[in-house]
């Protein structure tokens with residue numbers, strides 16, 4: 001088990017009386033790729049600012065390798081940041097932007113030169129040394145920002161939605177590239193995104209946040225397969241979230257019908273949230289036993305058809321490789337493993 | 348369509364900028380309808396006054412810069428809610444009439460003025476404060492300080508905060524952030540501040556008349572005398588104005604040259 005490189009203990013931050021981070025506890029292990037995932041405005045950037053030292057939390061502790069670093073200013077932290085809108089130095093060219101941190105550290109000129117050249121090659125910008133950063137495309141600025149941070153070989157790299165401005169194809173390429181760099185350079189990455197797919201493909205650990213509260217911490221597979229509550233289930237991929245009643249252990253009522261499931265420990269006759277993934281549902285002829293509904297729409301999505309099926313208290317989203325005819329009545333079949341039971345969140 | 352919109356502006360430019368310039372040039376080179384270089388040549392007699400004007404205006408500009416720059420830094424670092432108030436306090440004296448402000452300094456600096464009375468309490472003085480070059484520079488600094496502060500503050504306030512955080516992130520303490528990022532990015536403000544102080548300072552005549560006594564004439568006084576004074580000579584006045592204009596243009600071009608040195612400023 002690797003040791004923790006960063007620990008956040010009971011971090012609270014408020015702006016204008018509003019809680020932005022609410023009692024955040026998070027341990028990040030050395031060389032881990034951790035992603036903070038959540039909707040816009042949930043406090044992801046604020047959390048990075050706390051780690052980077054730009055914001056002092058109202059309460060709680062930030063530890064670096066088990067030592068409190070609350071009093072350490074940003075320029076003395078062994079952390080570098082790729083800022084949300086790059087924040088490149090507009091008065092410097094590409095080379096000087098990347099060399100900035102090394103020059104501040106007063107490295108010898110030839111060493112700076114070597115490292116910058118290496119970095120430029122790594123981010124595919126060789127030959128752009130003299131270019132003004134104002135005349136670069138979004139993707140190129142992005143890569144300069146990454147190079148400017150990485151060249152300092154920090155222990156931890158903070159990346160705030162670094163691929164947000166890129167088109168889909170370049171984003172996919174950069175995702176793979178970043179993941180490769182992280183593994184090769186053995187740096188801890190704390191990566192912020194609101195794109196759940198990006199989080200799932202790149203991370204060792206995903207931290208799902210909402211309204212300044214951590215909802216769930218886990219591996220991408222855990223987060224996807226075992227969402228802890230309706231918010232996580234809804235945010236990670238498309239889901240059917242239904243009101244259910246836990247009759248007793250391993251027995252749940254949904255839409256007036258009772259199903260066997262694998263969850264237990266919710267008590268008897270407890271209202272719960274039930275999540276069923278669209279791809280876990282199979283369309284069958286109506287048989288009276290399963291939930292039945294009318295097909296309202298069918299959309300071709302490339303790999304599968306997306307169907308909206310209206311049952312009596314819920315519109316179900318179903319993914320299937322076979323299309324049903326609109327207005328036909330169908331049955332919805334799913335197994336005990338496909339039913340995910342969650343406690344209702346307050347509010 | 349575009350031409351139509353810009354038409355009033357072009358007319359304005361023509362009537363109030365181009366025509367006066369042509370008239371100044373005309374008076375400088377033509378007397379009684381005949382071309383002459385005499386007046387322009389005569390300007391060289393007043394070289395000492397030119398040098399004094401440039402020198403005093405330059406000193407005043409440098410002092411304005413030295414005062415304004417740290418103030419601008421402090422202002423931009425202040426809580427956004429107070430920046431407006433702080434700025435207003437700095438600008439408050441400017442709401443008083445220019446003449447009144449300068450008169451006030453006469454009563455402060457005079458031989459029986461407030462300062463000398465204060466020195467008198469300690470058995471010192473009286474010192475000759477009024478009617479000195481120092482008093483002229485003081486008057487310039489006092490009157491033109493806002494023209495330095497405002498452009499610097501404006502440019503500085505527009506610098507993206509995250510760029511400053513990026514500098515910190517890359518290892519700069521506060522001093523280095525200012526030296527390596529804030530200063531180069533604020534240069535356009537510094538340049539326009541220098542222009543906005545230097546140009547009125549070099550051509551002022553009220554400040555030098557009121558605070559400099561008779562012995563510290565500046566170009567402005569000289570020009571005024573040619574048009575309104577007893578040595579009435581509009582041709583010479585126009586020639587001096589023209590030379591002054593060219594000197595100012597040369598100095599400003601030189602400054603911009605030095606500024607555009609190695610990097611494009613945005």
Ligand SMILES: Nc1ncnc2c1ncn2[C@@H]1O[C@H](COP(=O)(O)OP(=O)(O)O)[C@@H](O)[C@H]1O
Pocket residue numbers: 015016020038039040041042043044045046047
């Ligand atoms: N300096 C600040 N002053 C006031 N409110 C702020 C400040 N910084 C962030 N906020 C607020 O905190 C919330 C979370 O912001 P942020 O951490 O940037 O969210 P995210 O990065 O997840 O989109 C937002 O509602 C934002 O308006």
Ligand SMILES: [Mg+2]
Pocket residue numbers: 044045046084160
């Ligand atoms: Mg953000």
